[in-house]
Amino acid sequence: xxxxxxxxxxxxxxxxxxxxxxxxxxxxxxxxxxxxxxxxxxxxxxxxxxxxxxxxxxxxxxxxxxxxxxxxxxxxxxxxxxxxxxxxxxxxxxxxxxxxxxxxxxxxxxxxxxxxxxxxxxxxxxxxxxxxxxxxxxxxxxxxxxxxxxxxxxxxxxxxxxxxxxxxxxxxxxxxxxxxxxxxxxxxxxxxxxxxxxxxxxxxxxxxxxxxxxxxxxxxxxxxxxxxxxxxxxxxxxxxxxxxxxxxxxxxxxxxxxxxxxxxxxxxxxxxxxxxxxxxxxxxxxxxxxxxxxxxxxxxxxxxxx
Amino acid sequence: xxxxxxxxxxxxxxxxxxxxxxxxxxxxxxxxxxxxxxxxxxxxxxxxxxxxxxxxxxxxxxxxxxxxxxxxxxxxxxxxxxxxxxxxxxxxxxxxxxxxxxxxxxxxxxxxxxxxxxxxxxxxxxxxxxxxxxxxxxxxxxxxxxxxxxxxxxxxxxxxxxxxxxxxxxxxxxxxxxxxxxxxxxxxxxxxxxxxxxxxxxxxxxxxxxxxxxxxxxxxxxxxxxxxxxxxxxxxxxxxxxxxxxxxxxxxxxxxxxxxxxxxx
Numbered sequence: 189x190x191x192x193x194x195x196x197x198x199x200x201x202x203x204x205x206x207x208x209x210x211x212x213x214x215x216x217x218x219x220x221x222x223x224x225x226x227x228x229x230x231x232x233x234x235x236x237x238x239x240x241x242x243x244x245x246x247x248x249x250x251x252x253x254x255x256x257x258x259x260x261x262x263x264x265x266x267x268x269x270x271x272x273x274x275x276x277x278x279x280x281x282x283x284x285x286x287x288x289x290x291x292x293x294x295x296x297x298x299x300x301x302x303x304x305x306x307x308x309x310x311x312x313x314x315x316x317x318x319x320x321x322x323x324x325x326x327x328x329x330x331x332x333x334x335x336x337x338x339x340x341x342x343x344x345x346x347x348x349x350x351x352x353x354x355x356x357x358x359x360x361x362x363x364x365x366x367x368x369x370x371x372x373x374x375x376x377x378x379x380x381x382x383x384x385x386x387x388x389x390x391x392x393x394x395x396x397x398x399x400x401x402x403x404x405x406x407x408x409x410x411x412x413x414x415x416x417x418x419x420x421x422x423x424x425x426x427x428x429x430x431x432x433x434x435x436x437x438x439x440x441x442x443x444x445x446x447x448x449x450x451x452x453x454x455x456x457x458x459x460x461x462x463x464x465x466x467x468x469x470x471x472x473x474x475x476x477x478x479x480x481x482x483x484x485x486x487x488x489x490x491x492x493x494x
Numbered sequence: 495x496x497x498x499x500x501x502x503x504x505x506x507x508x509x510x511x512x513x514x515x516x517x518x519x520x521x522x523x524x525x526x527x528x529x530x531x532x533x534x535x536x537x538x539x540x541x542x543x544x545x546x547x548x549x550x551x552x553x554x555x556x557x558x559x560x561x562x563x564x565x566x567x568x569x570x571x572x573x574x575x576x577x578x579x580x581x582x583x584x585x586x587x588x589x590x591x592x593x594x595x596x597x598x599x600x601x602x603x604x605x606x607x608x609x610x611x612x613x614x615x616x617x618x619x620x621x622x623x624x625x626x627x628x629x630x631x632x633x634x635x636x637x638x639x640x641x642x643x644x645x646x647x648x649x650x651x652x653x654x655x656x657x658x659x660x661x662x663x664x665x666x667x668x669x670x671x672x673x674x675x676x677x678x679x680x681x682x683x684x685x686x687x688x689x690x691x692x693x694x695x696x697x698x699x700x701x702x703x704x705x706x707x708x709x710x711x712x713x714x715x716x717x718x719x720x721x722x723x724x725x726x727x728x729x730x731x732x733x734x735x736x737x738x739x740x741x742x743x744x745x746x747x748x749x750x751x752x753x754x755x756x757x758x759x
Contacts, residue, residue, distance in 0.1 A: 343581075347582035350575060442585060
């Protein structure tokens with residue numbers, strides 16, 4: 189079974205590589221034979237050369253580092269704020285009801301329009317991009333924390349209380365853990381969205397960063413430069429995705445794997461389990477963490493008796 | 495003077511519970527003597543679980559009062575452990591950590607409680623599974639962990655809400671045997687909710703029969719005087735067992751038929 193699985197995976201990988209080279213080949217051919225205008229579409233060979241040049245001369249590194257630094261800062265700050273507020277509102281239904289419309293307005297606002305004001309406030313340096321990234325990450329983490337706290341299985345709470353948990357112990361052993369599950373499984377989305385926000389911010393006004401490179405190239409109609417910027421960004425995002433995937437797997441090692449390709453590895457303990465009681469996240473769901481908190485404000489047995 | 499042990503483990507005095515206009519339980523009074531194994535049976539949806547939750551302190555009665563070993567129950571019942579119908583293990587804790595959980599909440603030191611947890615892992619036959627997570631276990635194994643989780647805190651009262659209804663027949667029989675052994679080897683009082691009359695008679699010292707809902711009442715109490723220890727398979731062919739079964743089933747049937755009549759009219 190294991191061998192068949194590896195065979196299948198490698199066959200898919202070969203097909204994937206074939207598909208990629210076919211697409212690039214067609215693009216190259218069309219540009220070279222002027223079927224499409226290379227001025228607008230550039231050529232893969234030139235893009236590769238440009239990226240190579242950037243890397244070889246070291247030109248791209250400082251821009252890349254700036255973008256990464258902005259992403260990490262906005263992710264950290266946004267996550268902390270979102271987790272704290274999400275947990276607070278998750279355990280205080282009245283405060284949640286009070287702040288509900290404001291949070292919904294904040295979340296409904298397209299974040300791009302905040303970019304000019306952040307530019308005014310924080311200048312062209314990294315902090316205006318960090319601020320933009322924070323507004324994006326904050327809401328994702330906030331909604332996930334909130335849901336993690338509100339939608340914890342009432343049975344787990346009852347069980348912990350029967351075993352003697354005080355309010356604080358309940359928060360620590362059950363509510364925080366449940367919220368962390370949701371936060372961890374939204375890592376992909378929140379980091380991905382942080383990169384998007386940061387690059388958009390750079391594009392709209394910056395002195396450094398990948399978004400700035402693309403904007404510069406656009407200014408002189410250098411499509412090769414634009415595509416080169418995109419290529420670099422794509423590779424970085426892929427790399428970060430792989431790292432986050434590993435981190436997530438480590439943090440959520442108590443959850444069964446749900447990989448569309450891999451059959452679930454049989455646990456050493458044989459036998460089928462009835463599946464986890466935990467909601468499995470769909471990675472294609474809306475980036476802003478689903479519903480407004482409003483729809484989840486309902487009485488839950490968490491709150492009775494204390 | 496009455497000693498502590500002579501006090502009934504649970505006394506219900508005119509307990510009623512309404513959810514809005516729906517009266518789930520109406521005016522139920524009973525006593526469960528200490529160290530007894532009592533089963534509560536009744537037609538499905540008749541409020542068995544509500545009754546158990548009231549004893550656990552998870553649901554408060556609308557009227558009436560529960561006394562636990564002579565003291566009125568306020569809030570959570572600290573003398574009781576609860577084994578739920580569904581899985582209630584913390585999915586992010588290993589088997590050992592789950593078993594240890596109750597001790598850890600009570601502030602036991604880590605070494606002491608880990609030692610106890612290891613002993614329980616052996617006792618429930620899960621050697622080598624201590625560091626597994628609940629999703630890696632079968633339903634029966636998870637149930638055993640839940641049993642250990644509840645029993646490790648040495649409760650005076652164990653409440654069980656159809657704990658084995660989701661298990662297959664064989665696993666279920668093994669679990670019932672384990673519960674029998676556990677209950678005879680300790681001094682805990684057990685209140686066991688089930689819809690399975692055979693299970694109730696085979697395990698219990700006494701069976702309580704609840705009427706159909708709404709306004710569920712206690713319609714019968716049957717002493718089960720079969721000798722202990724019991725063999726759960728052989729006992730079903732015992733004549734006395736069958737007589738008891740016939741007798742209780744006649745009463746239970748009436749309630750079930752009433753329920754049918756109501757839903758079909």
